Amino acid sequence: MYRISELAKRCGVNKETIRYYEKRQLLPLPTRTEAGYRLYSDADAKRIQFIKRLQQLGFSLTEIHQLLGIVDQDKERCANMYEFVSKKVEEVQKQIKDLQRVVCMLQDLQKRCPDDKALYECPMIETLIEEEFST
């Protein structure tokens, strides 16, 4: 068991971030020393790494809280899991499609870059505005 600074160092996050996650209920209330210092274990470190990984992957802290319902075997949060996950799958698939279009646009731009005139003549606005929004 170690204190907050040690946990922060191990996870590469700020101490205040850990307190913030506690407030957001992403971390369980830690045990305390007699003086009131928070005490953590490797399970907490693993949980923080999980949170950070999901965050990198584009989940909000609210969504991560929902997903942690599985880890915590929480009936309430798990009850809505199927709907939540289905929605998120669709959302992410749409996002992937959009990003693939962004890559195409950027690569076209990249090819034009060495030549100023080609750049200025780039049909970027028309390309993007006149397409239907992907649904």
Added chain:
Amino acid sequence: MYRISELAKRCGVNKETIRYYEKRQLLPLPTRTEAGYRLYSDADAKRIQFIKRLQQLGFSLTEIHQLLGIVDQDKERCANMYEFVSKKVEEVQKQIKDLQRVVCMLQDLQKRCPDDKALYECPMIETLIEEEFST
């Protein structure tokens, strides 16, 4: 030529957003009536639609300002365009890879959802944490 409310209505944005874009230099300083009212044309409407579209695609207002350098034929912003675009391409390609992994994870989760036990035994944490971060 029309005033700010008309432009806002045509573009489906808030009037304050237009003033905010002006302050952020995403829109040029508009001409004014004698009383000081801003006057806009269809070119401004098109520009706002472009901004909104890029925003949907995940660009920040700062990035959009850079890209508008092409539209404005601005030497300074265009000078850094190749580097900017190259970086963004890599970034977005990494993001696509990450999101594809997210979809797989979520679809696995989705399959387990009807069965509580399978859900609780879901190796989500291990799956995500123990993988190398895609670089």
Added chain:
DNA sequence: ATAAACCTTGTACTAAGGTACATAGTCAAG
């Protein structure tokens, strides 16, 4: 001529996801 509906500016507020600081208590070493 006067109210309603617009416009101007500036400032303050929102949400998310933190970071930083002020003040006070705790603990180990010299």
Added chain:
DNA sequence: CTTGACTATGTACCTTAGTACAAGGTTTAT
């Protein structure tokens, strides 16, 4: 027995991308 390094709490501040509002000037309609 006090200094330095830690921790606690609460509050304030940061960024991004806006939104809302107050106080005042302008335009339009009756």
